[in-house]
Amino acid sequence: MKLLFIGDIVGAVGRHIVAQRLPYYKSLYEVDFVVANGENAAHGKGLTKKVVNQLLASGIDVITLGNHSYSKKDVYDLDTALPLCFPGNMVGRFQDRHTVVLEKGDIKFAISSVYGAVFMDNVDFSPFIMMDRILKQYPDHAHIIDFHGEATAEKQAFMHYYKDQVSAVLGTHTHVQTVDADIFNGCAYISDVGMCGGYISILGRDLEEALDMIVHQKQTHYKPASSPALFSGVMIDFDENMRAVSIERIYEKPSENLR
Numbered sequence: 026m027k028l029l030f031i032g033d034i035v036g037a038v039g040r041h042i043v044a045q046r047l048p049y050y051k052s053l054y055e056v057d058f059v060v061a062n063g064e065n066a067a068h069g070k071g072l073t074k075k076v077v078n079q080l081l082a083s084g085i086d087v088i089t090l091g092n093h094s095y096s097k098k099d100v101y102d103l104d105t106a107l108p109l110c111f112p113g114n115m116v117g118r119f120q121d122r123h124t125v126v127l128e129k130g131d132i133k134f135a136i137s138s139v140y141g142a143v144f145m146d147n148v149d150f151s152p153f154i155m156m157d158r159i160l161k162q163y164p165d166h167a168h169i170i171d172f173h174g175e176a177t178a179e180k181q182a183f184m185h186y187y188k189d190q191v192s193a194v195l196g197t198h199t200h201v202q203t204v205d206a207d208i209f210n211g212c213a214y215i216s217d218v219g220m221c222g223g224y225i226s227i228l229g230r231d232l233e234e235a236l237d238m239i240v241h242q243k244q245t246h247y248k249p250a251s252s253p254a255l256f257s258g259v260m261i262d263f264d265e266n267m268r269a270v271s272i273e274r275i276y277e278k279p280s281e282n283l284r
């Protein structure tokens with residue numbers, strides 16, 4: 026059973042590169058299901074109805090979120106049946122909608138969004154309390170966790186604490202892919218999957234605007250980068266016992282003549 030997990034999709038260029046490259050990766054790896062972090066998909070922050078429809082139409086099965094879950098008002102009017110995972114331990118109206126169950130043959134996957142408590146805003150309670158609740162709520166499932174957090178130490182601690190009970194802990198939020206993808210006791214792990222968004226940018230944000238803010242302390246709005254995009258993800262293979270057997274990083278940069 027193969028899962029393709031895609032890192033934070035940032036703005037229109039991120040959505041576009043996903044729509045463009047997903048069919049290729051799906052057929053190359055014979056992917057069974059696709060999960061993507063969509064917290065930055067609508068102009069860099071949050072989701073709209075149009076954007077959710079676009080992401081699902083491009084071949085994504087489940088969309089996970091993060092600190093930007095509620096940035097667009099549209100989110101409050103979205104159909105509750107949509108396959109969206111809101112961070113369960115972050116303050117917000119939909120924190121009870123943290124898990125989406127996907128049945129694949131005899132296997133029931135529970136895909137959940139858990140939120141880091143270190144260097145993050147609007148933390149409601151500990152990610153460890155959250156995970157204990159998820160395990161109680163979904164006792165017979167293979168657990169895929171999007172751990173949305175800043176601190177690599179917290180992500181590693183979370184994975185080692187739960188590695189025997191969950192099938193994957195995949196970090197999101199920093200937008201920079203880490204090289205530590207590996208399997209620990211049958212649990213796939215990476216500190217951060219990375220992003221799909223403009224390559225010449227600051228974490229997917231327009232370079233000039235980000236420099237104005239960081240270097241010159243100017244007031245700015247969020248403008249996603251429009252430069253050719255990077256595609257970041259991980260491919261994970263699970264055995265019949267729902268344990269991960271391999272994880273492979275995907276990090277596809279735009280060719281140099283396009284940058």
Ligand SMILES: [Fe+2]
Binds near residue numbers: 033198
């Ligand atoms: Fe993000």
Ligand SMILES: [Fe+2]
Binds near residue numbers: 197
């Ligand atoms: Fe985030």
